[in-house]
Amino acid sequence: MISHEETMRLIALAQQGDDDACSTLLTENAPLLKSIIKRYLGKHVEYDDLYQIAGIGLLKSIKNFSLDYNVKFSTYAVPMILGEIKRYMRDDGYLKVSRSLKSISTKIARYIDETAKNGDESPRVEDIAKKFGIDPTEVIFAMDAAKLPVSLYETTNDSDGKQTALIDHIPTDDDKKMVDKVILKDMLNRLEPREQKIIILRYFRDMTQGEIAQKMGVSQVQISRLENRILKKLKEMYNE
Numbered sequence: 001m002i003s004h005e006e007t008m009r010l011i012a013l014a015q016q017g018d019d020d021a022c023s024t025l026l027t028e029n030a031p032l033l034k035s036i037i038k039r040y041l042g043k044h045v046e047y048d049d050l051y052q053i054a055g056i057g058l059l060k061s062i063k064n065f066s067l068d069y070n071v072k073f074s075t076y077a078v079p080m081i082l083g084e085i086k087r088y089m090r091d092d093g094y095l096k097v098s099r100s101l102k103s104i105s106t107k108i109a110r111y112i113d114e115t116a117k118n119g120d121e122s123p124r125v126e127d128i129a130k131k132f133g134i135d136p137t138e139v140i141f142a143m144d145a146a147k148l149p150v151s152l153y154e155t156t157n158d159s160d161g162k163q164t165a166l167i168d169h170i171p172t173d174d175d176k177k178m179v180d181k182v183i184l185k186d187m188l189n190r191l192e193p194r195e196q197k198i199i200i201l202r203y204f205r206d207m208t209q210g211e212i213a214q215k216m217g218v219s220q221v222q223i224s225r226l227e228n229r230i231l232k233k234l235k236e237m238y239n240e
């Protein structure tokens with residue numbers, strides 16, 4: 001993992017639109033994403049789907065993180081990543097909202113309403129967790145479970161007090177492509193130079209096995225065998 005200082009520098013660049021900084025943060029935090037999604041394996045959800053959703057949660061964390069939070073980035077990111085995964089699993093029917101969860105979500109809503117009536121500041125996730133003696137991630141999931149459907153064009157205030165539509169917070173295809181790009185780049189970097197060349201020529205330059213064989217001075221049969229072996233190797237990397 002990169003240092004806290006380097007992480008802050010990359011986040012600042014990423015928030016200014018630097019895709020390379022964003023890509024580096026996704027790559028460097030891959031071990032964190034993998035450690036989080038391990039607990040959800042075996043729940044009828046594909047590994048690659050979980051990894052992509054976790055990556056989207058990390059991208060949201062990068063976009064919304066502020067130095068004013070005075071916490072490590074990973075501390076801020078983990079609840080957001082967990083929330084993204086749980087929303088995905090809940091919305092797709094993989095997780096059912098239990099009675100106990102409904103009960104705690106009702107209590108949380110009542111507590112937030114009471115603080116608002118008293119003129120107090122809206123409680124943070126950590127405050128709510130302490131109040132009810134539960135984990136912060138449970139608070140996030142409970143609050144998500146209690147939400148009613150609303151218009152995608154309903155406005156809400158962001159961290160800077162600016163009003164944005166809810167549709168602006170939905171993961172875009174660009175977010176998903178960024179995660180896929182990072183995964184692919186990482187796998188290609190782990191291949192031998194010769195293996196990289198074959199995959200790039202075959203799938204990024206649209207060359208036939210015969211053309212690649214001629215270019216590399218080997219037989220087409222050899223390229224076919226190498227390609228099959230490389231694809232198998234990439235599949236194993238993807239499922240690590």
